[in-house]
Amino acid sequence: MPAVCFYFQVHQPYRLRHYTFFDIGGSPFYEDVQANCDIMLKVARKCYLPMNALLLECIRKYEGRFRIAFSLSGTVLDQFEEYAPEVLESFQALAATGCVEMLDETYGHSLSFLYSRESFRTQVAEHRARIKSLFGQEPRVFRNTELIYNNALAKEIENLGYDALLAEGADHVMGWRSPNYVYRPQGCSRIALLLKNYALSDDIAFRFSNHDWPEYPLTAEKFAHWVHAMNGSGESINLFMDYETFGEHQWEHSGIFEFMAALPEYILQNPDFCFKTPSEVIASKEVRGTLDVPNFMSWADAERDLTAWLGNDMQKDAIHALYACQDKVLALNDAGMTRTWERLQTSDHFYYMCTKWFADGDVHKYFNAYGSPYDAYINFMNVLADFTLRLDALYAAQQATAATTIQA
Template sequence: MKTICFYFQIHQPYRLKRYRFFNIGRDHYYYDDYSNEDIMQQIAARSFVPANRMLLDLIRSSKGKFRVAISVSGVALDQMEVYAPEVIDGLKELSKTGAVEFLAETYSHSLASLADSVEFQNQVQMQTQKVKLLFDQKPTVLRNTEMIFSDDIAEMAYNMGYSKMISEGAKLILSWRSPNYVYTSEVQPNMKLLLRNSQFSDDISLRFSDCTWKEYPLTADKYISWIDATSPQEEVFNIFMNYETFGNLQPSHSGIFEFMRALPQFAFDRGISFATPSEIMESHEPVGTVSVPNTISWSDEERDLSRWLGNKLQKSAFKTLYEISERVRLTNDRRLKMDWQYLQSSDHFYYMSTKHFYDGSMHNKFSPYQSPYDAFNNYMNVLSDFIDRVKAQYPDSVDNEELNSLLTTIHNQEREIKKLQAELKKVLTGNEEKLVEKRQRKRN
């Protein structure tokens, strides 16, 4: 039986305010609060809130047979808590249905997996804790930022305790094979993989309202018929897309909400079901392995990292940022740690991309800057001030070897403190029990 796996990504970065060279050392607040609030509230009203309502209606009307997965970055959740709490309320309602699975990802929607394995692990832990706190779910499936994946990342994720991931079904790793199966990592056979079907995903997220597309208009019946017409051996159809597809990337007047509301019933009529990523990977056996020696993503035709690390500006900023990661981990300064998270968002590097800037394409639509060079200068000014603040606590005179030694000492002390606290709790509990017994003997 054919099964559709819907996964939706939710992320919004903290955009930086105009930060000039002369602000360095004087102004330590970096964010454009007006833009962040305005953009979040607009997207919430156009997309997130009605999309939450739509999914909830579909789940209830199908008695839980319609099932989806959602991944939300920590920085997006931070903004929603302040600017659009109604979105979180809606996501909580979806979680309570038992038909929505929340996935793990990096807290900052960062590129940490490419530079710092410790930071990568810390961010995934932070995001999963936030998901547990808000939605009472412990994610078991990992989705890295922008579906970035490689053999090395598979190893890192497995060592972090994950045995299930989702990524892009790029032709350069699948060749003639179909993405419509469960696979495993060649370097880590215990790591199961679900790979995005780019054609079926992009038909909705990119082409739905394109009147020049030969298949326009796309109807739910037509879409399901395409899936039904595939080979009987192809059982899993991974439709992964941005949640903003509903109402923002594809405006409501395009009929995107009506399309989605009609789709489940057409699927059920043809015997096609819906399942979450963890359900599919638990119920389907892998058909083969995939080798990914070179890192892939779900961006652009190349499915590579060139959108974020394709030019010298991006690489320079990226290198400068992660050179101070060990020092940041030493600090207990909450403000520094918060800035560290927000400055890692991959969006800052995306804004520096020159890949398609001059043709006026998608880059201009999402970037708050007039040019990639403005984005680079603004970010580096902010980063310079941030680095000065970090070095004020942990100066360059302390080399990396000393930092590693200090980190090890701190971690050992933390473990010892936790051990002593557990022993103390055990002793106190024992004393309380003895005191209760003594009081009962006196009464008797």
């Protein structure tokens, strides 16, 4: 009995305000509160609230047969609380149905796994605690920022006690193999791996309203037909996508909401098919093979690699400078400074600095508040310069106090 496994990524970064060189040393306020609030309210109105209501209705209508999973970044949870508490309540209502699984990720939606194992573990623990307190769930499944994945990540996640993790079913990794089965990461003994069926996922997330696409318009019936065609050649069709697909990337008038409202019925018309959350998939399906991914992959751009965040020297320079602050941040152990440092780690800041204009430039531009990657880098580096100055000053003060205490 093949399962359809939906996972939606919910994330908003804390966007930085326009922070000039002359603000360095003068202002500790980095966030564009107005823009963050405006965007949160806009996306809540266009996507989060209507889509949550739609999914809640589907769950009630199909009495437990329609099931989904979410991963909410720590930064989006913070912004719900600050700007749109009603959205948080609607997610809690979904979680309370018992048909919705919450996944874990890094608190700051960060690239910390690549640069600091210590910060990575801290952020995963923070996220875990937050999900438990908000939704009463202890996540069993992990997804890393932007589905960045390799063997080492799988090992780390297995050691942290999770049952499964998610990754991109990228062609260059899969080869002839199908993403529609449960795999075991190379070097792991217990943890399972679910892979995104990017063809079907992107039909919804990217191509849905594309008039040049030969399959346009995509109907729930047609999509269900494609899913049903996997019968016999797959056990779990994993549809992973940004939650903002609904109403924000694909606008309401494209019919995306009607599509999703109608989809469960068409999928379930074939009695062989059901919906499952990631934990339910791995509980019911056997591991069919081992997947060896020595190099990092992700779900971004055509390359499915790290170059969207770490493709040029500006990005590398910025992130190296950021993680160079780690020792002092940890030694200082100041809640405010640590929080700021984590929010600066959000992957979006580095995505804005991407200079890959040509093939994927359009998508990058859509998400970019800056005029150019250079502007993004300048702004980030100005903020980071100020943060470093403050960090150094606080750290020096702490050291001085410690020295005085010892002398006394």
